[in-house]
Amino acid sequence: MIRYAKPTTVDEALALLGEDRWRILAGGTDFYPAQGAKPFRDNILDINGLAGLRDIAETDDYWRIGARTTWTDVVRHKLPRAFDALKAAACEVGSVQIQNVASVAGNLCNASPAADGVPALQVVDAEVELRSAKATRYLPLGGFILGNRRTALQPDEMVTAIRVPKRSAVGSSAFVKLGARRYLVISIAMAAARLVIEDGVVADAAIAVGACSAVARRLAGVEAALRGQPVTAALADAVLSAPIDELSPIADVRGSAEYREHAAREIVVRAVCAATSLGEGKVAA
Numbered sequence: 186m187i188r189y190a191k192p193t194t195v196d197e198a199l200a201l202l203g204e205d206r207w208r209i210l211a212g213g214t215d216f217y218p219a220q221g222a223k224p225f226r227d228n229i230l231d232i233n234g235l236a237g238l239r240d241i242a243e244t245d246d247y248w249r250i251g252a253r254t255t256w257t258d259v260v261r262h263k264l265p266r267a268f269d270a271l272k273a274a275a276c277e278v279g280s281v282q283i284q285n286v287a288s289v290a291g292n293l294c295n296a297s298p299a300a301d302g303v304p305a306l307q308v309v310d311a312e313v314e315l316r317s318a319k320a321t322r323y324l325p326l327g328g329f330i331l332g333n334r335r336t337a338l339q340p341d342e343m344v345t346a347i348r349v350p351k352r353s354a355v356g357s358s359a360f361v362k363l364g365a366r367r368y369l370v371i372s373i374a375m376a377a378a379r380l381v382i383e384d385g386v387v388a389d390a391a392i393a394v395g396a397c398s399a400v401a402r403r404l405a406g407v408e409a410a411l412r413g414q415p416v417t418a419a420l421a422d423a424v425l426s427a428p429i430d431e432l433s434p435i436a437d438v439r440g441s442a443e444y445r446e447h448a449a450r451e452i453v454v455r456a457v458c459a460a461t462s463l464g465e466g467k468v469a470a
């Protein structure tokens with residue numbers, strides 16, 4: 186017989202994870218669609234009783250987003266402008282009803298290439314906090330999400346938080362999502378940009394694109410091309426001429442590989458312009 190448990194403390198949850206195999210249930214917005222009408226065969230660890238994991242907190246060195254924090258919680262919490270991309274992504278996850286129950290951590294653990302939260306967290310160098318009864322470890326997002334629906338999560342672990350180093354929570358950011366329609370849509374491509382601007386010049390840039398590779402990727406060539414540029418409309422040219430080697434878009438029902446590649450550059454331009462005083466530009470041909 187399968188087991189169902191709804192612990193009320195993290196220690197209790199970790200003890201259960203150490204003694205048996207479980208599927209973790211958070212908001213259920215990926216969990217239940219994946220289950221469909223199939224009978225349940227795995228034990229279910231419902232983490233919705235872990236009140237302490239639904240929290241956004243600030244320490245000396247980090248912003249800490251508890252694993253049960255919902256997208257609506259992110260939108261409502263006062264955060265530095267570097268999190269504007271994450272807030273914008275939050276508003277794009279499904280509908281308000283989905284945002285009210287779905288967790289940021291669930292989005293990462295589901296490891297969909299089209300997960301809207303990933304690029305916005307990549308541009309602030311987010312790390313994932315993984316706990317078991319025996320240990321706590323931290324992985325950068327790139328070390329946690331290993332591929333399409335694959336993560337580094339071990340059977341006795343759960344994600345307890347996402348943390349963002351304060352040194353990366355500087356500058357301003359923006360997120361642009363392209364779908365086949367405006368609302369309630371899976372991304373064809375999405376881009377997040379975070380820019381640090383000093384004296385009218387881009388001092389630092391972090392750019393990430395999702396849904397154009399198995400795992401969303403930071404674009405090192407675009408970031409390098411932006412650094413040192415004055416904040417003028419020419420920023421768009423820097424993006425358009427920069428090398429982008431990181432993407433390997435697939436063709437599917439939502440778009441061809443060529444379309445995705447072209448669209449990715451266009452939405453990076455828009456995200457970069459939106460993260461600056463230039464506003465959201467549309468400059469690509």
Ligand SMILES: Cc1cc2nc3c(=O)[nH]c(=O)nc-3n(C[C@H](O)[C@H](O)[C@H](O)COP(=O)(O)OP(=O)(O)OC[C@H]3O[C@@H](n4cnc5c(N)ncnc54)[C@H](O)[C@@H]3O)c2cc1C
Nearest residue numbers: 209211212213214215216279287288291292294300301344
């Ligand atoms: C109608 C609809 C529209 C959607 N639209 C979008 C969209 O536009 N963009 C988008 O990115 N997503 C979308 N989603 C997907 C989903 O809402 C998000 O990925 C959401 O953030 C998942 O969070 P959750 O709390 O519901 O996770 P759950 O469904 O509870 O869990 C998802 C997975 O993560 C695991 N998990 C959850 N929490 C933990 C944890 N703390 N530790 C370890 N494993 C854990 C679960 O075992 C499961 O495998 C949509 C879903 C629906 C149903």
